[in-house]
Amino acid sequence: MKTVTLNNGVVMPQVGYGVYQVSPAECERCVSDALKVGYRMIDTAQAYHNEEGVGAAVKKSGIARDELFLVSKVWISNYGYDKAKASIDESLRRLGTDYIDLMLLHQPFCDRYGAYRALEDAYRAGKLRAIGVSNFYPDHFIDLASNVEIVPAVNQVETHVFDQQTSAQAYMKEFGTHMMAWAPLAEGRNNFFSNPVLESIGRKYGKSVAQVALRWLLQRDVIIIPKSVHVERMQQNLDIFDFELSQEDMDAIAALDTQRSLFFDHHDPEVVKMFMSWR
Template structure:
């Protein structure tokens, strides 16, 4: 059976599969975290912008799993990149004195100031690893040119139709690990029901989604599938008792279409740079 963790470029181990909490309310995130931890997950991903960090924190507390046995990641939103209290405010909402991984959520606003803040938090022990999310092209290179501590993780869209090749090539010299969002292609039935996944699901007595999540692991990708359904949460973690062959991995590679479900744009980044978050609404 393959290892359930990857080692980051600073020596820290991160679980291969985590629970993502995107588009969950605080109460939904709380219950999803409880269910995920009961199912054996030890990686939890959230963000300032999800407005559910308090719920994630409540879920961790209610689950009763020791903090040191968890890997918790969150993301700073662009409008707080220049706020000196941004990291501490995030920790307060989560109810913890450190996070294992903190990202810059978008390449928007003063992201260099935001990254410097993460580097200081890393030195202070409040952040055990630094991540960037959705960076590519010129802004990715600009960040790398200025970073004293190279990022341990990049979070980006990745799935069998789109494997983020250019970004991964740029980051390969630094050993930066990819964490995939939309790991199942935003639930695209065409992707999930590709004949190769149906064939392999029959062979291994797994679901098509489990085959895809196993593919992610063998690609070296961390995955954070999100669900509020306890049955799906359990199933998404049940991928460690089989292994795809090299030939099968190649057949999946042949299905790549360079289709992505979210296209970054300057217009979006400009909007994110001014989009204030209403933390008071988080319950």
């Protein structure tokens, strides 16, 4: 497995398995399959309500804890120092582990500074091996990264061929923060799986659209967490290390960028109001 070294020296697999929209009931089966297929990094969140399923699959797998890399996220209803601190302990309990490898703040709203201080203290206490943020686009990211003691190791943001985040990645690099892509397959939106550019590149290498798009992210130094409930797709999404896209292919994919979210714009006041209703 290819790895990246975070800004605190912690080594993290570059490819992992994400469990957003995997029901609590199905999560244990999916993560068990993912571990059998070879994934060693799992991305969950308090808001996915499936940390317990991840923990159960990890326990049953018999894989040594130090061979696994668990990622979770604090939800905004748990922001503020005291609530975030207590919620980290709850995540540890649900995951059935003494430490979480990477804990992120899920969204850039509400008392994020209080919540981040709780991450910093849990990091110092050894409960978290690395800390970071998610959905912090350049304005929020620069603000936070400039005003905390422990600079985020990772920022997990929407990143795929249609919204490539090249400028966001450049700002992260200034702080030594790694970019991690959510929805690396664009969740299939915008006819992703039948995109003609990706299809024609895939034909050259005998690879699928998904594999081409994931490989493109790897070559951009991005950490990825594709999700699938199907074992054969889990396998396919991991089988991306035996080919290399040419510069011409990379450029053709770069031209697909619309620089717009396929989901929600975190700067849109109506979107911010939506998040406030989820506190």
